[in-house]
Amino acid sequence: MRYYFHLEHATSVHLDHMGQEFPDAKSMKDHATAAARELSKLEKWKGWSLLVVGTNNTEVLRVPIAATVESE
Numbered sequence: 001m002r003y004y005f006h007l008e009h010a011t012s013v014h015l016d017h018m019g020q021e022f023p024d025a026k027s028m029k030d031h032a033t034a035a036a037r038e039l040s041k042l043e044k045w046k047g048w049s050l051l052v053v054g055t056n057n058t059e060v061l062r063v064p065i066a067a068t069v070e071s072e
Contacts, residue, residue, distance in 0.1 A: 002055050003028050005035065007065075009048040019055075028052065029061060036063040 002021050007014040022028040032052050039045040045065045052061040 001028075003060065004053050005032065006051040006053065007039075007045070007048050008051045025060075032061055032063050036065050039065045 002019045004016045004019040006016055020031070022031065032050055036050045039048070039050070048065045050063040050065060051059060052063070054060050
């Protein structure tokens with residue numbers, strides 16, 4: 001199934017017009033979680049959310065982009 005990964009914050013949205021194919025929902029969730037983790041390393045994305053929608057434009061997952069915890 002094709003999923004689209006939009007970035008959303010208050011009244012701002014960055015749309016993913018291309019999307020990406022995943023064999024199953026677990027693969028999509030793993031990708032979304034990893035992407036949000038990477039984005040959280042950049043100050044400008046903190047407080048945003050990664051919004052995942054399916055081909056019918058229905059929200060399937062929302063992952064908050066938060067500060068990362070540095071491991072020692």
